[in-house]
Amino acid sequence: MIKVAINGYGTIGKRVADAVAAQPDMEVIGVSKTSVSAEAYIAKERGFPLYIADIEKRESFEKAGIPVAGDVEEMIKKADIVVDATPGGVGAKNRPIYELYKKKAIFQGGEDADVAEISFNAHANYKEAIGKQSARVVSCNTTGLVRVIHALDQAFGVEKVRAVMVRRGGDPNDIKRGPIDAIVLNPVTIPSHHGPDVRTVLPHINIVTLAMIVPTTFMHMHTVQADLKKETTRDAVLEVFRSHNRIGLVTKATKITSNAQLREYTQDLGRPRTDLWENGVFEDSVSVLDGKEFYCFQAIHQEADVIPENIDAIRALMGTVNDPDESIRMTNEALGFVAI
Amino acid sequence: MIKVAINGYGTIGKRVADAVAAQPDMEVIGVSKTSVSAEAYIAKERGFPLYIADIEKRESFEKAGIPVAGDVEEMIKKADIVVDATPGGVGAKNRPIYELYKKKAIFQGGEDADVAEISFNAHANYKEAIGKQSARVVSCNTTGLVRVIHALDQAFGVEKVRAVMVRRGGDPNDIKRGPIDAIVLNPVTIPSHHGPDVRTVLPHINIVTLAMIVPTTFMHMHTVQADLKKETTRDAVLEVFRSHNRIGLVTKATKITSNAQLREYTQDLGRPRTDLWENGVFEDSVSVLDGKEFYCFQAIHQEADVIPENIDAIRALMGTVNDPDESIRMTNEALGFVAI
Amino acid sequence: MIKVAINGYGTIGKRVADAVAAQPDMEVIGVSKTSVSAEAYIAKERGFPLYIADIEKRESFEKAGIPVAGDVEEMIKKADIVVDATPGGVGAKNRPIYELYKKKAIFQGGEDADVAEISFNAHANYKEAIGKQSARVVSCNTTGLVRVIHALDQAFGVEKVRAVMVRRGGDPNDIKRGPIDAIVLNPVTIPSHHGPDVRTVLPHINIVTLAMIVPTTFMHMHTVQADLKKETTRDAVLEVFRSHNRIGLVTKATKITSNAQLREYTQDLGRPRTDLWENGVFEDSVSVLDGKEFYCFQAIHQEADVIPENIDAIRALMGTVNDPDESIRMTNEALGFVAI
Amino acid sequence: MIKVAINGYGTIGKRVADAVAAQPDMEVIGVSKTSVSAEAYIAKERGFPLYIADIEKRESFEKAGIPVAGDVEEMIKKADIVVDATPGGVGAKNRPIYELYKKKAIFQGGEDADVAEISFNAHANYKEAIGKQSARVVSCNTTGLVRVIHALDQAFGVEKVRAVMVRRGGDPNDIKRGPIDAIVLNPVTIPSHHGPDVRTVLPHINIVTLAMIVPTTFMHMHTVQADLKKETTRDAVLEVFRSHNRIGLVTKATKITSNAQLREYTQDLGRPRTDLWENGVFEDSVSVLDGKEFYCFQAIHQEADVIPENIDAIRALMGTVNDPDESIRMTNEALGFVAI
Numbered sequence A, B, C, D: 001m002i003k004v005a006i007n008g009y010g011t012i013g014k015r016v017a018d019a020v021a022a023q024p025d026m027e028v029i030g031v032s033k034t035s036v037s038a039e040a041y042i043a044k045e046r047g048f049p050l051y052i053a054d055i056e057k058r059e060s061f062e063k064a065g066i067p068v069a070g071d072v073e074e075m076i077k078k079a080d081i082v083v084d085a086t087p088g089g090v091g092a093k094n095r096p097i098y099e100l101y102k103k104k105a106i107f108q109g110g111e112d113a114d115v116a117e118i119s120f121n122a123h124a125n126y127k128e129a130i131g132k133q134s135a136r137v138v139s140c141n142t143t144g145l146v147r148v149i150h151a152l153d154q155a156f157g158v159e160k161v162r163a164v165m166v167r168r169g170g171d172p173n174d175i176k177r178g179p180i181d182a183i184v185l186n187p188v189t190i191p192s193h194h195g196p197d198v199r200t201v202l203p204h205i206n207i208v209t210l211a212m213i214v215p216t217t218f219m220h221m222h223t224v225q226a227d228l229k230k231e232t233t234r235d236a237v238l239e240v241f242r243s244h245n246r247i248g249l250v251t252k253a254t255k256i257t258s259n260a261q262l263r264e265y266t267q268d269l270g271r272p273r274t275d276l277w278e279n280g281v282f283e284d285s286v287s288v289l290d291g292k293e294f295y296c297f298q299a300i301h302q303e304a305d306v307i308p309e310n311i312d313a314i315r316a317l318m319g320t321v322n323d324p325d326e327s328i329r330m331t332n333e334a335l336g337f338v339a340i
């Protein structure tokens, strides 16, 4: 059993914890919080030992009926590997302590690429990560792009990618961030930084990305356009997507035309936390014009798509499974995850 | 086993179906849809026999891989009782067919009060509904008001109620309805129709309600002010709420101050479809000024609070359980529902 | 003086009326409404003779203190030309009456292209419209696309255009339409109908468009990508835009990065109804990659950009001004409109 | 001519500047900004001398084509009175410099009451402010409440007020603040701080307020309930409101039922920046139940209602006009402001 600590039990951390707990070869030895909140009660409810960043706050947790197992340092010492899911930028500050205790560490997409030895995506570069000391699971948007670009590249070769990312303003439980009634260019300049981020995993891909932020909470929406190297057909592309176990197709018969309805669907399916772990590619949008010009819309659930990638990254760094497909299959199976 | 048909498998109907399926004394003998959609796939996935309103559409369902059990009339014939969860106003049109086949029927709050023999809330008037041929489960807002007013009335006597309802614009999966950036008075006139609707269940209550609609999807928010007959204290009121099994208290320690965060909490708790079946009363808001003037904020999950009421209404009409508390306990237990 | 009637005094109609009234060579001989509303008071306040669709409603207008000049037919008879700004699809139904009285007519983008003899944009095809009996001013989105594509095409030649339109859900005063919290693909299929609509004005342009709808009210946002025929530079493109009198550049120094802030700026500038009549191209976004690959973001104020085009269309159909530049200059000057 | 400096040329400051410039007895001797932005260009466009907080930034302004008149201290020295419209809390930090130069100062509602000698509302306590050295114009919400409560109190006597404030999340040009899809209790506790703030102007009023924040940008919406001392009628209350020159009635005939449509109306009326300077009381909502229980809905334009109050506060502090009605009349007239 791989002993996993999750440092930062928030939007990403709480999902990683449940996903780890579901795996046959891993266990959660602790999760961490900075202050009392609803999520601390959830940690207790799940039975995860709760460690806290500032041990002086122990009393405030105990008053609220939440037992404290110790401070974050103690948690790290007990772990084989730490998944750092603290807010963007905090991970880099935490790195020295993981190094001090010689613990393997996985960082999230809010960190710069140089926080870790490798930027990771299970389908694209699992093998390169095997045995490494640290990895960064690329951001939700980058993960979504990498999955589809890598799949196209393997099948047809990708000459050039142009993607427009229409991003959610804040996560559903975020009551501070807007915008309320605006489309915000973020950044105004073209290209955005997402292209270079894709290249941390797929260095040979020629890609231009544009990004904006809109008032929605449930998922990002991408338009992906790719010039393919080989001529192909819409059906051939759909076949590639259908056979990919982290790309789902939103079919016409569902009448789903938005992130909101797609979330309702995953909710109805009983997915934990309504998570859409896969790319939600809209089947009707998949187009190949003039034989080589690919287009599609895809919904990317920012809170969810990186979760299975974190699990695979754990196995890759620990070196317990050397076949990417084997790890991906194990992860999906333990989650009860079959792409829609 | 009570044989239950659910006519209209949408936002309310799909939840009622799952809740019925969870009860030890009931079974879902069929659900109905008008056309192919994501929800039709969910019915199939759950194993509910699917009946369709217009049998001419059978082919379109079967092409989409969804088996059709027959038309709605056949479903009704097989049932002991029908839960009508069709859109507001359609229930009244369906009534003659339930009468034709002498089936008991439960309608929803989108219908006028005269659609059924009684307007129903489990805690308030279960006994009066026993053995009746039809009942209307009052709307989400009215259910939320009735629960808290009835509890206060039982404990302290209620002289007068003033409530302001800040309503969600549309359900989360509704992509048509707004507003996008507006507060809409609905109606502009004061009082709104919600007061009279409360009186269909609690006829003796003096109540003035005001209502508006805002751009949110997750829950309504109510401010409830009541002049009490007996002097009391904040603690005594909290005790009444704590001992009520369909009123939950959102505590300060959770740091939840909004519908959005409350929904995240029910989602983290693993509630099916993130449902908040109970009233979400904010503990910190519960106030008693000058001994008799009660105030609170409560969140009402429009999609969920009426679900357990539908289950109790089934037992009341069927006359299988005569003690309201017994039915409420059975319903909650089968749902795994313990108020937060 | 050209006698102009405006049939349909709503979002577009009321703006056209004010713009006509500001021109030295035109006068508003009447505007029309179907029922009493805030806009009827505005017509009165502006001193525009108000005609009504259904003369039976005369009393309801007069009770509300709004004098009625007659019915729509009378208005049409008095006019030289009618600007039809009724809701999409109603224009086509109104066409026979314009023909009956042999009146020239201008329709809006909510109508199909075949409603009129020509689809119109002042910079692109004014001359072809001269003397015609009817014209359709293309939609807000199409007008925005045509301006920038035509300018690029004139200067550098355009090989291919790919545009993604992120559309506002409803106009600011629309309290019915959503979505509240969703990104809606509209349509899901690729390409959208906007490309063909551009080709009603610029038939030789190879263009693929994608469209979605988001919860904002103020403006659409476009990403425009064009493969140019001639090599060029960012500066050369900026120069083309700067010298275009219906394209404005949103400079970096303003710190404007969104439709919301751009609207605040036009409001601060004292523009009537805060109208952004020009394309709002974000200067920082203007990019030329590899010499021939153009990119930019542009904000398109749906309520406003078609207004000056309607004015020019009046002159073209009436044949009073034969030089497009002369008409455009007259229109802009009378509006006090200098592109930002 | 009263020489007025406006320190902080943002949402409130830019409106105060235009309002001052419109008065016959005042002039704007300068406005201040901290950094280059769209508003700096507006100051230039209006011809207001621009002073900057940090004179080291002079070059960045000049590079952007915006002349700098000097630093804030120089501006203050030239003024008879300073209107401080810096962000909440900054005013208190600025106070010592106004004192140093013995300048009268007006602060905004984002400051604590003790920032100034008096909390001000023109109709309620103009006379008490005459000749004072400093005043705080109470916040947008408090101004809106004070106007209507004071008017009712003068006419009928007010026993008790209960008000629920449904507040806009951010101003229209604010792209950072949310919420996107939430109703946020702010605060969760009851009563909110708005009641005590009303009492800084009307100390004898018994008032309980509740407040929440919703995803809208245009205006706050209040429900006001008051127990009156004298019996009265709806018509008598409407008469009081009609004769009040800073309360407007939104009539039924306009079909306006929301803040969004009300804003469209002020925009159509040509109000500068679409400002609703008055309380927008919905005529249909005005109710008197049982002779003494008053109810209404009112829309409060957060950016605008305090503007005329600032102008009156200038005259009161300067002591140039001793009759409140005279100042209010002068202010309104110069603005071309007749309540709707």
Ligand SMILES: NC(=O)c1ccc[n+]([C@@H]2O[C@H](COP(=O)([O-])OP(=O)(O)OC[C@H]3O[C@@H](n4cnc5c(N)ncnc54)[C@H](O)[C@@H]3O)[C@@H](O)[C@H]2O)c1
Pocket (backbone or CB within 6 Å): A007, A008, A009, A010, A011, A012, A013, A032, A033, A034, A035, A039, A053, A072, A085, A086, A087, A088, A089, A090, A108, A109, A110, A111, A139, A140, A171, A302, A303, A306
């Ligand atoms: N939310 C998303 O949509 C999303 C998607 C992909 C990647 N990410 C990335 O995942 C990371 C986490 O983001 P999130 O959205 O889960 O953030 P979050 O704010 O929801 O959760 C962060 C958690 O870390 C805890 N924390 C903060 N400081 C800490 C410290 N010093 N030590 C220990 N714990 C601390 C907080 O209490 C909180 O529980 C970021 O790098 C982010 O960029 C987020």
Ligand SMILES: NC(=O)c1ccc[n+]([C@@H]2O[C@H](COP(=O)([O-])OP(=O)(O)OC[C@H]3O[C@@H](n4cnc5c(N)ncnc54)[C@H](O)[C@@H]3O)[C@@H](O)[C@H]2O)c1
Pocket (backbone or CB within 6 Å): B007, B008, B009, B010, B011, B012, B013, B032, B033, B034, B035, B039, B053, B072, B085, B086, B087, B088, B089, B090, B108, B109, B110, B111, B139, B140, B171, B302, B303, B306
């Ligand atoms: N959604 C809520 O928030 C909410 C809350 C409380 C009560 N209600 C009430 O519950 C009822 C149902 O509302 P909903 O939100 O679930 O609606 P919905 O639109 O989500 O679902 C209605 C379902 O009925 C089906 N249907 C439509 N016409 C039909 C017909 N003639 N025969 C059979 N099926 C038909 C539709 O296919 C759909 O699946 C309404 O009375 C509503 O007022 C809704």
Ligand SMILES: NC(=O)c1ccc[n+]([C@@H]2O[C@H](COP(=O)([O-])OP(=O)(O)OC[C@H]3O[C@@H](n4cnc5c(N)ncnc54)[C@H](O)[C@@H]3O)[C@@H](O)[C@H]2O)c1
Pocket (backbone or CB within 6 Å): C007, C008, C009, C010, C011, C012, C013, C032, C033, C034, C035, C039, C053, C072, C085, C086, C087, C088, C089, C090, C108, C109, C110, C111, C139, C140, C171, C302, C303, C306
């Ligand atoms: N609103 C936009 O963003 C926008 C942008 C570009 C083009 N358009 C197009 O402009 C046209 C008008 O749109 P709008 O947004 O101004 O609509 P609107 O609903 O705001 O206004 C339409 C007006 O027409 C009146 N009307 C309705 N039926 C009528 C009839 N039979 N006879 C006379 N008057 C009638 C209504 O009272 C209303 O005042 C449509 O074709 C639309 O597609 C709209």
Ligand SMILES: NC(=O)c1ccc[n+]([C@@H]2O[C@H](COP(=O)([O-])OP(=O)(O)OC[C@H]3O[C@@H](n4cnc5c(N)ncnc54)[C@H](O)[C@@H]3O)[C@@H](O)[C@H]2O)c1
Pocket (backbone or CB within 6 Å): D007, D008, D009, D010, D011, D012, D013, D032, D033, D034, D035, D039, D053, D072, D085, D086, D087, D088, D089, D090, D108, D109, D110, D111, D139, D140, D171, D302, D303, D306
């Ligand atoms: N916006 C509203 O809805 C509203 C309504 C009523 C009252 N108020 C109050 O008015 C005040 C101003 O609010 P606002 O919304 O106009 O803020 P804002 O942020 O729009 O404008 C503040 C301006 O002050 C400038 N500024 C910041 N620090 C400064 C400093 N140290 N010296 C000089 N200038 C400085 C900024 O550049 C900006 O232009 C606050 O007290 C606020 O609470 C605001």
